[in-house]
Amino acid sequence: MVVLELDRLSCHFELTPGFVDRVIKRKPPSYIKAVERLSIAIGEKEILGIAGESGCGKSTTCSMVSGLLDPTEGDIRFRGKSILGLRGDAIKDYRRSVQMIFQDPYESLNPRFRTVDIVAEGPRALELWDANEIEQRSLAMLDAVGLPSGKYAERFPHELSGGERQRVGIASALVMEPEVIIADEPLSMLDVSIRAGILDLLREMQAERGFSSLYVSHDLSILGNVADRLLIMYLGQAMEIGPAEEVIRNPKHPYTRALIGAVPIPDPRSRRAIPNIRGDISKPIDPPPGCRFAPRCPYADASCSNTFIEMETGAGTLHQAACHRLAEIDNAGS
Numbered sequence: 001m002v003v004l005e006l007d008r009l010s011c012h013f014e015l016t017p018g019f020v021d022r023v024i025k026r027k028p029p030s031y032i033k034a035v036e037r038l039s040i041a042i043g044e045k046e047i048l049g050i051a052g053e054s055g056c057g058k059s060t061t062c063s064m065v066s067g068l069l070d071p072t073e074g075d076i077r078f079r080g081k082s083i084l085g086l087r088g089d090a091i092k093d094y095r096r097s098v099q100m101i102f103q104d105p106y107e108s109l110n111p112r113f114r115t116v117d118i119v120a121e122g123p124r125a126l127e128l129w130d131a132n133e134i135e136q137r138s139l140a141m142l143d144a145v146g147l148p149s150g151k152y153a154e155r156f157p158h159e160l161s162g163g164e165r166q167r168v169g170i171a172s173a174l175v176m177e178p179e180v181i182i183a184d185e186p187l188s189m190l191d192v193s194i195r196a197g198i199l200d201l202l203r204e205m206q207a208e209r210g211f212s213s214l215y216v217s218h219d220l221s222i223l224g225n226v227a228d229r230l231l232i233m234y235l236g237q238a239m240e241i242g243p244a245e246e247v248i249r250n251p252k253h254p255y256t257r258a259l260i261g262a263v264p265i266p267d268p269r270s271r272r273a274i275p276n277i278r279g280d281i282s283k284p285i286d287p288p289p290g291c292r293f294a295p296r297c298p299y300a301d302a303s304c305s306n307t308f309i310e311m312e313t314g315a316g317t318l319h320q321a322a323c324h325r326l327a328e329i330d331n332a333g334s
Contacts, residue, residue: 002080003212004065004098004180006040008310009074011060011236015285032284034060036236037074037310040214042180047206047213049227049244051220051259055284057236058216059103062184065214066100067091078180092126099173100182104189105165109157115142116153119171128176141175142168145201163194167201174205181206183215187222199226220263224248232256235284235292238311242319252321254329255293291322299325 013032035057042048050058063069065076067083076083083094099122102108109118119138123129129137139149145167157165166186173181183202187195203226206213217223223230223244230244232253240253251257258275265272279296291308294300301324309322323329 001044002041003044003046003078004040004042004214005077005080006038006061006065007075007077008037008039009035009061009064009076010037010072011035011057011064011069012072030286033287034236034284035064035071037308038233038236038238039310039312040231040238042212042214045206045210045212046229047215047227049223049230050214050216050233051218051223051230052233052239053218053259055235056233058233059184060236061233062100062182062214062216065180066098066182067095068100096122096126096128096176097178098180098182099176099178100184101166101169101173101186103185105162105169106157106189108169109165111157113156114153115147115155115157115160115168116149118157118168119175122172122176126176137175138171141171144205145171145174146197147171161194162190163198166190166198170198170201170205174209177209179211181211181213183213185216185218188218195222202226220248220260232259235282235287237292237308238322239293240319240321241311246319250319252319252326252329253293253323254297254299256321291324299323299329301325 011034013034015030015032017027017029038061040048050061052058060069064071078094078097086094113121116135116138119141120134123134123137139153142149142152147164147167160168187198190198199222215223215227227244229241230247231238232240232247232255234255240247240251240256247256248260251260258277261272261275276298277296278298282292282295288305289308290305294304297304303324309324311320311322
């Protein structure tokens with residue numbers, strides 16, 4: 001069963017021209033098209049990973065799903081019902097059901113709050129339980145994420161390490177008993193030595209509590225281990241989707257191949273061909289209607305620049321790539 005569905009979701013940011021361009025030259029505004037016609041469906045207890053380089057729209061997508069940004073076009077449906085325009089108790093229920101773990105544990109925690117108050121802030125704002133129960137649940141959640149409440153409850157964020165802060169962020173999300181967790185690169189700000197512990201914690205919590213997850217990361221090795229399916233994005237467009245292991249081991253889209261080919265191999269004796277991409281990075285400002293990777297793709301033709309393929313990205317869909325030239329690419333690789 002589908003829990004969360006994004007239907008042709010787009011997010012555009014207007015760039016207002018300067019006074020001279022606007023008044024004298026009559027120049028119309030330009031738009032940064034951060035996300036363009038993105039469709040995603042996440043099933044029960046599924047972890048959908050999203051990967052792509054910086055600026056591809058991963059965090060913008062997370063912000064729209066969590067309600068921090070309004071989409072320009074498209075729809076977001078939770079349990080089959082649109083969340084756009086929700087008010088009152090309906091939006092409170094959605095905010096409880098869909099929680100976000102932020103990327104930066106140093107900026108996402110209120111420095112004036114004690115740890116237990118940070119965890120309790122959401123339930124208090126939504127008035128989920130009485131004051132005593134909120135405090136007890138918050139203390140129990142600190143224990144559950146590996147921060148003994150007797151030791152950490154009264155501490156402030158500046159008294160915690162990066163890994164401990166991220167555990168507080170995880171506790172703040174899970175104390176609400178959500179059905180969907182949005183994890184926006186939760187390991188990127190942490191030392192390599194403590195990433196494994198946080199990753200194991202997220203796995204354990206997902207297995208124990210059974211929530212679905214939208215997991216964003218630059219690290220394909222992490223997504224290969226935690227995600228059931230993997231979505232590859234480039235400049236706001238979905239390029240490829242499929243079972244995580246299959247996408248990593250058998251990439252179809254030229255961008256996915258280049259992305260995986262750029263991952264360093266920890267063996268100085270190993271040699272790998274340089275990814276066959278060309279040109280400059282495409283700009284997201286008023287891009288052409290076709291595939292945004294076309295200017296850099298060695299296989300692109302006119303059809304690629306004019307038309308973009310929108311994939312069927314529902315829960316349980318097979319391995320797909322948004323590319324007109326898949327047959328030619330397969331023949332070239334064989």
